[in-house]
Amino acid sequence: MRLEINTAQASESFLRQQRFVNDVSHELRTPLTIIRGYIDLLESYGASDPELFKEAVSSIKNSAQNMQNLVESLLFLARAEQGRQPLTKVPVDLDELLKKFVEAYHSPRIKLSKLPPCKILADADFIKKMFSAFVDNALRYSTPDTPVKIELTVSGDAAILKFIDKGIGIAKDDAEKIFDRFYRTDKARTKLSDKENSVGLGLSVAKWIADRHNIKISVKSKLGEGSTFALTIPTITI
Numbered sequence: 294m295r296l297e298i299n300t301a302q303a304s305e306s307f308l309r310q311q312r313f314v315n316d317v318s319h320e321l322r323t324p325l326t327i328i329r330g331y332i333d334l335l336e337s338y339g340a341s342d343p344e345l346f347k348e349a350v351s352s353i354k355n356s357a358q359n360m361q362n363l364v365e366s367l368l369f370l371a372r373a374e375q376g377r378q379p380l381t382k383v384p385v386d387l388d389e390l391l392k393k394f395v396e397a398y399h400s401p402r403i404k405l406s407k408l409p410p411c412k413i414l415a416d417a418d419f420i421k422k423m424f425s426a427f428v429d430n431a432l433r434y435s436t437p438d439t440p441v442k443i444e445l446t447v448s449g450d451a452a453i454l455k456f457i458d459k460g461i462g463i464a465k466d467d468a469e470k471i472f473d474r475f476y477r478t479d480k481a482r483t484k485l486s487d488k489e490n491s492v493g494l495g496l497s498v499a500k501w502i503a504d505r506h507n508i509k510i511s512v513k514s515k516l517g518e519g520s521t522f523a524l525t526i527p528t529i530t531i
């Protein structure tokens with residue numbers, strides 16, 4: 294048996310792996326530092342300071358949640374890469390699904406347009422996971438006094454679904470990279486506190502789900518004015 298090693302490919306894969314370990318370690322460092330810091334404080338003053346105790350528990354809980362989200366997204370992407378993320382596609386009423394999806398958010402900020410009836414072939418759980426990535430971002434990268442609009446229209450054999458916010462926006466150079474794993478814009482980093490869940494994997498997961506459903510994603514955005522993520526979803530007739 295002859296084993297041929299393509300050195301260029303091997304070093305590329307090594308570099309990718311190194312970058313990945315670097316990114317994950319970096320993302321885990323902040324929540325772990327917060328947990329360590331609060332545990333030290335609790336050890337010293339926790340028993341005598343109920344306010345500190347409350348703050349520490351809430352921050353530790355938040356950091357643990359951040360780490361859990363990170364691990365879950367990583368596992369999702371790993372399974373997806375290994376072809377171990379099976380989808381069960383069935384005819385789904387997109388308008389009905391959207392209505393229930395928005396109701397479950399319980400957010401008065403989300404404004405849903407009039408919904409034309411339309412059917413798609415999809416795995417509803419995956420589709421909801423993808424929608425969550427866009428809605429979570431729209432809510433977190435805009436201020437609480439602004440609405441997040443969701444608009445559905447049907448054109449020919451496609452549904453056009455838009456997630457529209459009036460938030461911080463995305464620079465042109467960044468727009469190409471936001472679907473890359475762990476990519477976050479500087480503006481997003483400064484807007485969010487450590488308490489908020491953001492690891493830069495939501496859109497990578499969304500893109501994988503979109504690709505599996507032949508859904509095209511386009512982004513229109515202006516810094517300081519807001520962003521629109523438009524999905525073109527193939528419809529079916531039954």
Ligand code: ADP
Binds near residue numbers: 491494
């Ligand atoms: P994150 O968990 O950081 O939100 P995502 O993969 O969902 O990760 O998004 C990647 C990056 O894209 C974000 O960190 C942010 O910089 C940018 N982004 C995504 N959606 C929006 C939006 N609606 N408005 C402004 N920036 C956005």
